Amino acid sequence: MASKKIRILIAKPGLDGHDRGVKVLAQGLRDAGMEVIYLGLRLTPEQIAQAVLQEDTDVVGLSSLSGAHMSLFPKTIKIIKEISSKHYLFICGGIIPQKDIPKLKEFGMAAVFGPGTAIAEISKFIQASVVEAR
């Protein structure tokens, strides 16, 4: 049986406009055979949650370089879990101090991919996690 393509939605909550990372990642994951929905920037947690529900994705990727991750990422995950009972893989990136990682994981973030991460590392992680979940 042919395996379904992995669907990932990538979004930037809050006001940070640095999108080099998310755009490069979106292209890289497409090249790796995934279906990528890049929602864009300046989004609220509510907007992201609605899109995740509508797009029926497997993976949600959040990015913030402005330091707002501790308030925006948990909020986004919380709202998604409130409106959908589906199990999603949550990953994130940006400028995220090491000391914040355990807390983010408590909120449901499976992995934090900071500056210097290779695209292959992210795609391998996603593939392994989604296969396990299926």
Place this chain on the structure above:
Amino acid sequence: MEEVSERKKEFRTTVDGIVVKNVYTPDDLKGNEQDVSLPGEYPFTRHIRSNGYRSRLWTMRQYAGFATVQETNARYKYLYKQGNTGFSVALHLPTQIGYDSTHPMSAGEVGRCGVAIDSLQDMEELWDGISLAEISTSLTINATAPIILAMYIAAAENQGAKQSQLAGTVQNDVLKEYIARNTYIFDPETSMRLTTDVCQYCAQNLPKWNSISICGYHMRDAGATAIQEAAFALANGITYVQAMKNRGMAVDSFAPRFTFIVACNINFLEEVAKLRAMRRAWAKIMKERFDAQDPRSMMFRFHVQNDGFTSTAQQPLNNIIRTTISALACVMGGCQSLATTSYDEALALPSEEAARIALRTQQIIAYESGVADVTDPLGGSYFIEWLTNEIEDGINKYISTIDEMGGAMEAVKKGYIQREIQRSAYDYQKAVDFGEQVVVGINNFTIEEDLKIQLHEIGENVEEKQIERLKKLKRGRDNEKVGHALNKVSQVARSNDNIMPALIEVVKTYATVGEISDALRDVFGEYREPSIA
């Protein structure tokens, strides 16, 4: 003679950069129009001033701003004590995008990557104990540049200073926001109107103020190559000059106060050549395309910062070396103002220690290395001259293409510039991921790390404090006066008059950034750019 095999099949300056040979000779310069100009002579390839840094060093202008105005004020005083010779203000994202700290979109962002400025009250306290008549300040603000500049002017006037005394720069470059930085509010045409309002007002009232800092930096940081950064910055510059001419202003009345901000990447030689090429290219553009008469209109004056993207989160102390190499290129490339990136760039806002080391880097270069004592010391090197010519050619090719599209604004609307940058960014990532481009600490010479450096932290209650402060301000001010002044802003916005006088009046009533921006939003609407990814 024995052929020695080389480390690579092909050597390029950077990923997607220029192919370079083993060695360069006078033959490589044949066939090109000989540029034998001296520093201070058109086309200013070697330096805009005839005696370079021998009379005056570049301005050491570290970028700073975080949390509350009190904390940022303390950092400014610290930097000044450590030898910073120019101020450079980082504003938090809500201010940049025209939201008050109380706005729902500001949640989590207050004071995070810049200082929170909601009203004139914040601007005044930001400069507590610092005389605005005596310093030079760079304001990194774009969509809300008119408002923030108005606040700076009002704060200065409240200190007793005259507008004619104020020295500094306002970034005010919205075109690059659509391309690479994304803090725009309005559509491109509205933004150009506001941008040129600022430029016109400054040309007529603030003789020591640079009305715009046309950016290459952010496009480079977004992935552009050296040639792309240079070309797109100059192309945007052309658009701004043309827009000012369209308003009926003579080129020499405003162009001397047009400046640029570029990034300095890690390929030392390419960056020196790039800066020389940009000086030559801009001078020719101003003379040949715009018929400038005043030499100052033709001078490519710029601030530069080491591209933050080249800093690694891994083994961060290595970034001190990267900054040093890059800063050396900036100085040997003849910059007017320099911000050295701190070693913790990829991890957090600069700690005091990291900011101090970054300043020391400049001071050691200035006072110990000797490179500031000879102007354009690399001029005459066969390779540097060849590379300067190559980059100038590359700039001209891109500018031609953009001209054919109808100019930078059209190119931006079509997504051309964005796609070029995107392609370079992706090529770079692939080169690093596949090991073709070695980045020490990332894909080679890596270690298992337990980072023990002290990172700068933003206090947890900054947002709460700022919100309370803003609410108190709104309760205490004359809200009727605020209302009238906001109406005046709307009125002027709808007309063809310059928005600045009405903005200076409204900020003096302690109207907030959000209130003023909303008044403009009501007139102009908000722009939502289609995602190009």
